[in-house]
Amino acid sequence: MKLSILSTLSALISLTYLLKTEGAGLRASPNKKIESDTTRALETENSKFIECVVFENDGVSLPEQDELPQSLLCEEDYEEDTFGGTMYSLVGETASFFQEVNLDNGDVQIRFPEELVNLHDEVHFNEGTVSQITITFTGNDRRRKLVSLPSKGTMRLLIIAVGVPQSAYQIAVDTFGKNNRNLRNIYKNCSGNQLKINPSQVKGAVHGVLTIPPPANVCSYNYVKLSNYAKYHSKAMAAYGTATIDHYMFVLPNDNCVNFRGGQAWGEIGGRTTWVQANSQAFPIVQVHEVGHNMGFQHSATLTNSYGDGTDYMSNKAVWDKEGNKMCFNGAKLWYFNWYPNDNQLVRATTSTQTFKVVPLADVRKNRRISGGKLVLSVRSTSAHLFIWFNRAKQVNSGVTHDRNKVVVNMQSGKSMSSHKLSALSGGQTYTYHNFENGKTLYIKVNSINYSSNPYVAGDQASVSIWLG
Numbered sequence: 051m052k053l054s055i056l057s058t059l060s061a062l063i064s065l066t067y068l069l070k071t072e073g074a075g076l077r078a079s080p081n082k083k084i085e086s087d088t089t090r091a092l093e094t095e096n097s098k099f100i101e102c103v104v105f106e107n108d109g110v111s112l113p114e115q116d117e118l119p120q121s122l123l124c125e126e127d128y129e130e131d132t133f134g135g136t137m138y139s140l141v142g143e144t145a146s147f148f149q150e151v152n153l154d155n156g157d158v159q160i161r162f163p164e165e166l167v168n169l170h171d172e173v174h175f176n177e178g179t180v181s182q183i184t185i186t187f188t189g190n191d192r193r194r195k196l197v198s199l200p201s202k203g204t205m206r207l208l209i210i211a212v213g214v215p216q217s218a219y220q221i222a223v224d225t226f227g228k229n230n231r232n233l234r235n236i237y238k239n240c241s242g243n244q245l246k247i248n249p250s251q252v253k254g255a256v257h258g259v260l261t262i263p264p265p266a267n268v269c270s271y272n273y274v275k276l277s278n279y280a281k282y283h284s285k286a287m288a289a290y291g292t293a294t295i296d297h298y299m300f301v302l303p304n305d306n307c308v309n310f311r312g313g314q315a316w317g318e319i320g321g322r323t324t325w326v327q328a329n330s331q332a333f334p335i336v337q338v339h340e341v342g343h344n345m346g347f348q349h350s351a352t353l354t355n356s357y358g359d360g361t362d363y364m365s366n367k368a369v370w371d372k373e374g375n376k377m378c379f380n381g382a383k384l385w386y387f388n389w390y391p392n393d394n395q396l397v398r399a400t401t402s403t404q405t406f407k408v409v410p411l412a413d414v415r416k417n418r419r420i421s422g423g424k425l426v427l428s429v430r431s432t433s434a435h436l437f438i439w440f441n442r443a444k445q446v447n448s449g450v451t452h453d454r455n456k457v458v459v460n461m462q463s464g465k466s467m468s469s470h471k472l473s474a475l476s477g478g479q480t481y482t483y484h485n486f487e488n489g490k491t492l493y494i495k496v497n498s499i500n501y502s503s504n505p506y507v508a509g510d511q512a513s514v515s516i517w518l519g
């Protein structure tokens with residue numbers, strides 16, 4: 051998805067707009083059901099209407115590939131059924147239809163006649179159809195849930211594999227195994243053992259991986275339609291029992307067979323479903339990135355590339371193989387994961403210089419930070435939220451390839467906004483942000499960076515001064 055500073059700002063503006071207008075309702079009645087006589091008449095005449103919850107779906111593409119276009123999905127029975135109902139790809143003129151609606155929170159519901167769904171489980175938004183599609187609900191419930199999505203505790207993941215070469219056991223090892231770099235270990239290590247992604251213990255699954263035989267014409271499917279097929283097939287097997295399932299990952303044939311719409315993998319923002327191609331399922335960059343979308347995160351960008359911040363798994367700049375690289379997340383994402391709340395420091399910049407000790411994640415997670423050291427500083431004004439952190443390449447972050455051992459400045463306007471890397475500073479360098487507050491310039495100066503060449507020694511720190519001038 052193309053996300054520039056401008057689109058971040060416009061997203062912010064539409065968020066503000068939505069918050070202001072929500073009480074009055076959006077396009078449609080503020081209540082769940084449409085009460086107009088016209089609609090009732092239509093409903094009587096036609097057999098069925100579909101009501102579903104809209105999700106932004108964000109993918110990851112290979113580093114050398116272009117950015118992916120915006121993708122939207124709509125999911126039936128989101129609340130009623132653990133497993134959820136059919137998913138529809140929303141295609142065509144969706145951007146103009148939803149232009150004033152904030153879809154970041156999974157709290158927008160639409161309603162349309164069943165006839166609008168085509169053979170590929172798609173709903174086309176165009177001149178002929180938009181008059182039949184109505185936004186029927188937008189509320190705070192899911193927004194609150196998204197804001198408080200658990201980034202601590204245990205999450206149960208069910209993997210559903212359909213017609214892929216690897217065995218269920220292999221997929222389980224590649225995702226949850228104790229001795230390799232994978233989804234479970236990266237979240238566990240980066241969170242300091244606070245977030246564990248475990249296999250869901252459903253009936254019929256091998257260590258959390260359920261295998262579904264593919265349909266005969268599997269290569270005529272797109273990834274959404276194939277996951278619908280797999281859902282209903284596995285429901286028919288009554289495979290689920292009463293096991294807890296928080297998230298679903300569909301592992302599907304590669305895009306030379308199944309249409310993945312240009313992405314290597316996809317994940318709903320703030321939803322519970324991810325889709326990955328068999329050939330990259332084992333790659334940490336794919337697993338961690340897509341489940342990160344489920345946890346409400348968007349991409350980690352630079353000012354010129356929406357996937358460009360290689361200090362973070364929400365980019366596409368990690369190593370693209372099974373081995374992956376040992377790293378975690380940037381300061382903005384670490385702040386919103388809230389794994390180390392006592393190590394986050396909110397800073398109100400003033401014309402007096404304030405100086406802080408910024409310390410690495412590796413020392414914080416082992417409780418070996420130097421006295422008074424902070425993991426992330428967030429300097430905020432009404433127009434910008436900046437995050438400052440020390441990208442020390444050691445231990446849990448030893449394999450980071452971008453901006454190693456520098457102090458990095460990111461901007462991110464809210465949890466479900468993209469982050470943008472603004473600067474990576476060495477000792478002695480200063481970053482300036484013009485017109486930060488009341489026309490004043492914000493100065494962020496790295497006085498010094500000190501670390502031991504021995505990665506097992508704690509006490510690394512960057513001294514950072516902040517002031518307005």
Ligand SMILES: [Zn+2]
Pocket residue numbers: 108109110339343349
């Ligand atoms: Zn993505």
